[in-house]
Amino acid sequence: MQDKLQQIKTEALLALKSVKDKIQLEELEIKLLGRKGGQLTELLKGLKDLSEDAKREVGQLANEIKKDIESALAKKKTEFVQQEMAGLLEKENLDITQPSLPPKVLGHLHPNTIIQNDLEDLFTSMGFMVLDGPELESEYYNFSALNIPADHPARDMQDTFYIKGHSDWVMRTHTSPMQVRAMQKYGTPLRMIVPGKCFRNEATDVRHEHTFYQLEGVVVDKDISFAHMKGVLESVFKHIFGPETKIRLRPKFYPFVEPGVNGEVTCYLCKGKGCRLCKQTGWLEVFGAGMIHPNVLKEGDIDPNIYQGFAFGFGLTRLAMLKYGIEDIRLLESGNMKFLEQF
């Protein structure tokens, strides 16, 4: 009987080698271990006729052989399952270059919003408040409070939209009216920016818009100097145009600052070498700034003998045009989907 057991094992392992698929494996399993007529099962039925000693001895061997056969079968089965799965997965291949359908439709933020959000975050991180003021302003805040006297050319009808029936109302021509409003409301020390919509009464063309967006900034404290102004603006424009960006200041007259400057940054496109964008100069004129005029501080109820500060302003619309290479300013307020969808 022991011989027979050994023989079954040998034959079984041999047969297993020639098994080709899961079905043959199952047949072999039944042939060997099937409850009815399995070779091993049948053989073991003879156990009961043996003596107690022989029963123990043969029984132990039979168990070992059964385990060996079972594990050999199981191993083969795993092989087949793996093969089968591999084949199946291969058949399930997808064209990964095909887009997900239906196409995903996304919304779009206006380019000005994108730029403005970025700058609001930058200034907030430097401790600036973000303010906005009325777009329809009083002549006082738009002009007089900013040291722009009544006969200044900026007050001309050509430049300013006035309001019917209210000679002292204007559409604000810049975001600067918030300088004095903020000083009056918050006092010192003051760090704030005002991004916002401005209006100039001028005919529109590729480069001119009667409605545009500016960002104004003000810093006031006891020792805020021209050098600080240069430093802060340098940080801002390095953020916008990259870490190699340099700024250059030149004199420029604005009634509400003294000294006043006109600021240029190295052209981000050619890195200052000169190109079409910067008209071969290597510089882009992007901001105006200066030390706040004592008269303006006074209007803001701030004592110019104790406090001083700087203000700056630049066109968000212009930055958006520079950043995206937009050639026609009128597109920004056209509501044209072909334009807006690109952002």
Next chain:
Amino acid sequence: MTKHYMLISYQWLKKYVNLPDSITAEEVAARLKASTVEVENVEFQGKNLENVVVGKVLSAEKHPNADKLKLCKVDVGNEKLQIVCGGSNVVAGMLVALAKVGAKVKWHGEGELIELKPAKIRDVESAGMICASTEIGLAELFPLKDEKEIMDITHLKARPGTPLAQVLGLNDSVLEIDNKSLSNRPDLWGHYGIAREVAVLFNKNLKEYKTDKIKPGKGGAVKVEVENTKLCPRYVAVAVSGVKVGPSPEWLKKSLSAIGLRSINNIVDITNFVMMDLGQPLHAFDAAKVVDTTIVVRAAKDGEEFITLDGEKRKLDSSMLMIADQSKALAIAGVMGGLDSGITDQTNTIIFESANFDAASIRHTSTKLGLRSDASARFEKSLDPSLAMPALQKAVELVLQICPGAKVAGKVVEASKFSVKQGPIMLSMGLLEKKIGTKISKKEVERILTQLGFEVKSKGEGFAVKIPTWRATKDISIAEDLVEEILRMYGYDKIESSLPMFAINPPEENKLRKLEREVKNILANSLSYTEVYNYSFVSGEQIAKIGDDPAKYIALDNPLSKEKPYLRRCLLLNLLENLEQNQAGNNTLKLFEIGSVFREEDSGLRTESNKDSLLPGQDTWFTAVYMEKKNNTPFWAARGVVETLSKTILPGIVVSKSGADGFARHPSRSAGLMMGEKNVGSLYELHPKVGSNFGLEGRVGVVKINLSFVADLQQFETTYAPVPAFPAVERDLAIIVKKNIAHQDILSALLGADPLLQSVSLFDVYEGANVSAEYKSMAYHFIYRNNERTLVTEEVEKAHQKIIDILKKSFNAEVR
């Protein structure tokens, strides 16, 4: 008629400041740009005269194949060239400007510069071109008398082959300065003022401006009566007799031509020269045309008419200042002379006017008349009244020099009432350092100020600074102005940047801004809406289309176009226009805008901090529009926007039947948006009539929220509840009810009806086949739960039955 720039001749500048030859015009321009004014361009005069030389015409025969052309032999020094020429005046022996191959010329004085190449003209070779003055940019020096005329330079007696630029002395460079950058600097409108800046920038001496005192001559003097000394603080005049009006000497023509001025005659040229030299405009009258040689400076009469030098008839009013005699007007003061009082070839005695006029008045007059001149551009900047005398002296000096027979007649008359505030200003070195953030030596400060013409006296740790008259009229009055003077001359680039120090307290949050940004992000990124920016202006037509009343709108006094004169009260009007403009090619349009609207009935901020008058209300609104072709219930898409916002950043917002009224709305598809008791917006379908007024191809869903309101009301509540420990039992139920039954009413009736009922949600509404016409089918999902223990079937059945009973009893519902 005036240009937006001023030209400055480098040679002219160098008369007043000794610059070594090693310094180029470009360097001077760069320094001026960095510290003083905007120099747009520097141009070398001879730039376009390369390869243009003096040629001697040896012979001029008729061209064999053309009647109007001549075939010339021209000596150009080292060779003799054959040239075909169309000039009517070309003859043998004439010296001409010859453009050789490689020269750049403007054909017939028009278009771009073109490089000359060897050419065949009517089968005959031509190795260059004999030029007309217009073809090589010399029209100002050699005015063309006839279209076909070539430039005759025989009188210059130059050797053939000599470069033309050398012969003409065209070795100057010209700086083009942007007038706008001079608007606050009355002292820079002439060469001497610019020279003063250059002297400081290069640390050179500025030459004193010397003029001879005018010696009174024989004869009656001019009389001057100034009626308004406020508008005319100074008027200086003198008569010069024995003048012979004629062409100017070469040097004068050349000086003016270099800065783009055409020579008119010697007298006019002198006035222009002095203006460009000192910045003081002068005027010359023909004394014979001034009654009693008495000049009256008076206001114009309302409706008075006057023909200016340019031949235009001008209508005047009493705000304008005139130069007149006792019977007639002679000039509009400081703006332009009259056609009839000007000098002519017959003029024998002239009156030179050198005056100072009120800047605001000149600007007002020239703006009102739409007439700007070189004189008005200067006067409106607040010229230094002290300039009037040296300018007059200079003009007289030149006239005596140029017209040998000229004599001063009588004495100089002056009517003056002016004062100049020259300070002194106290400048402390401490203030200077604090403002700049860098130390500049006292010596350097003194140098800069002194060279700029300030009188500086050391006082304590600073200076007492007296302002020179030419800077005192307008731009310098306080210490900060001096800081700028010092800083710009010291050099902005020399200031090391640094960052200010601040206490690290976080900035006050702007709730409205934050909300705007969140709404934008959700709309664009979660709901795929596109943000638009529109103008704040709307048209009467748009207002009519939407059914509103234009009288409610704030209007511009001076709209750019008559088309959109009103300020928007609502963002919708322009958004509807956006829909119309984009509907071709877009099946679905989802747009939104956030912006201010203007409503006069609402109160805004104060117009001044200490005044009670208020600006109109200018709340920030959010408006979204949804239009999908063939979708007849865009209301749902719009409601989806509200639901998304209420689930995210506006938790308190509720769609309500109250606040549903308003114009332009579909009467039975309209809701109010409430936050607590406050109406904060609306949700509706646009009235189809309004849609068709705007030419829209689909129906439009609209959401409007007043973000200014909401930002203040906005509250974030935690809505967390512990995760349930016991399972729920869920039931679905479909009922049929009349169409007018509202979901909200069903919800209110059911919630709280049984303690086990945890939630009720609607998941389907159906109208149509199998449901009779006036009814709808509504399918609800119910969740029952006890938080203490697992439910048993019987109690759920009991609760669910209670719900069914309520539905039947209160809503006449039929359970399907």
